[in-house]
Amino acid sequence: MWKPAVAVMAVAAAGAVLYQTMLSKKGKSSEGEEEELAPALTEEETVKIMGAILDKVKILSMRMMQAAENIKAQLAQNGQEMDERKLMLTFIHPHFIEQLEQIQSAVLGEYEAEESELEDAVNVYVNTDAQVREIVDKIKLINYQFGGDRDEEAEESGGLSSSADAGREVTLDELIEVLNDLTENISEGMDEYITEFKETNGVPDESNMELFHHGFMRITEELEKEVLKQRDISTLAFQRAVEKNSQHRALQEAFAQMQITSASKMREHGLQ
Numbered sequence: 441m442w443k444p445a446v447a448v449m450a451v452a453a454a455g456a457v458l459y460q461t462m463l464s465k466k467g468k469s470s471e472g473e474e475e476e477l478a479p480a481l482t483e484e485e486t487v488k489i490m491g492a493i494l495d496k497v498k499i500l501s502m503r504m505m506q507a508a509e510n511i512k513a514q515l516a517q518n519g520q521e522m523d524e525r526k527l528m529l530t531f532i533h534p535h536f537i538e539q540l541e542q543i544q545s546a547v548l549g550e551y552e553a554e555e556s557e558l559e560d561a562v563n564v565y566v567n568t569d570a571q572v573r574e575i576v577d578k579i580k581l582i583n584y585q586f587g588g589d590r591d592e593e594a595e596e597s598g599g600l601s602s603s604a605d606a607g608r609e610v611t612l613d614e615l616i617e618v619l620n621d622l623t624e625n626i627s628e629g630m631d632e633y634i635t636e637f638k639e640t641n642g643v644p645d646e647s648n649m650e651l652f653h654h655g656f657m658r659i660t661e662e663l664e665k666e667v668l669k670q671r672d673i674s675t676l677a678f679q680r681a682v683e684k685n686s687q688h689r690a691l692q693e694a695f696a697q698m699q700i701t702s703a704s705k706m707r708e709h710g711l712q
Contacts, residue, residue: 479561481553483569486561489551490575496543499653500536501582508532508586509699524692525587533587574676581679585686610673610681612688618667618678619694623701625663630705633659644711 481489511531515522522530548555565572580588610618637644637652644652668678685691 477560479564480557481561483561483565483572485551485553486558486565487569487571487575489547489553489558490562490572492547492550493543494575494578495654495657496547497540497579497582498657499650500539500543501586502653502657504532504536504586505699507535525687528585529587533583536583536586577676577679581683584683608673608677610677612681612685612690614671614673615678615681615685616690616694618671618673619691619698621667622660622664623694623698625667626660626698627701627705629659629663630656630702631709634705634709634711638709 479486508528508531511527512522515527544555544558548558562572562576566576567573633656637655641648641651664678665675668675682691
């Protein structure tokens with residue numbers, strides 16, 4: 441798993457469902473009477489739409505992380521340094537929000553759904569459906585790691601993402617061990633995946649890069665689940681630990697090592 445990440449906050453389009461519903465600290469519509477109406481979208485439809493958005497956000501996060509690394513390199517060449525949080529907020533987060541809106545519009549078009557319908561559905565099902573809540577939590581984490589606000593109110597409110605559901609708290613040392621294991625497993629898994637992909641689809645280029653990224657994300661998520669299962673850590677507990685320790689230097693270095701290893705493997709296969 442490459443570091444879940446995204447980009448920047450120029451909230452020009454304040455009407456975006458994902459920003460209003462998930463990335464802001466507001467959870468429900470202010471129109472009380474409308475809250476009691478059943479959403480136009482079913483829970484199953486909402487999960488499908490949100491899942492499709494999340495898949496595209498994961499691919500976006502990979503591009504955003506690469507952009508952040510390029511900016512860091514340019515700053516270093518000029519003898520400059522910038523706090524990572526500030527760098528993400530200044531250079532990356534606005535572009536993330538802009539592209540997130542484009543992703544949302546495209547997915548809504550594919551499913552012939554309206555923005556208002558998705559907003560109403562998420563506002564309701566985020567409190568009643570575990571899958572919807574998990575997707576929302578993942579996007580919030582991605583947003584936070586790339587400069588967005590931390591949703592402390594949502595954490596304190598309980599719901600399906602309460603501490604009891606998350607399981608035991610993961611320490612920083614455990615988190616680093618998980619990331620080290622993931623780095624080692626990803627290094628091995630990338631060799632096999634890239635080799636198989638090239639044999640089946642040819643060398644990744646503009647025509648099949650999205651397919652390549654989808655496959656890579658699937659492989660890394662499977663590896664992540666395996667490592668977490670071995671250590672008896674829930675996905676939600678892992679996500680919360682990453683968010684809680686996101687500014688800790690040791691965690692940032694562990695993520696950086698993962699990125700360096702991944703980039704090195706890509707170069708070995710002639711992909712960078």
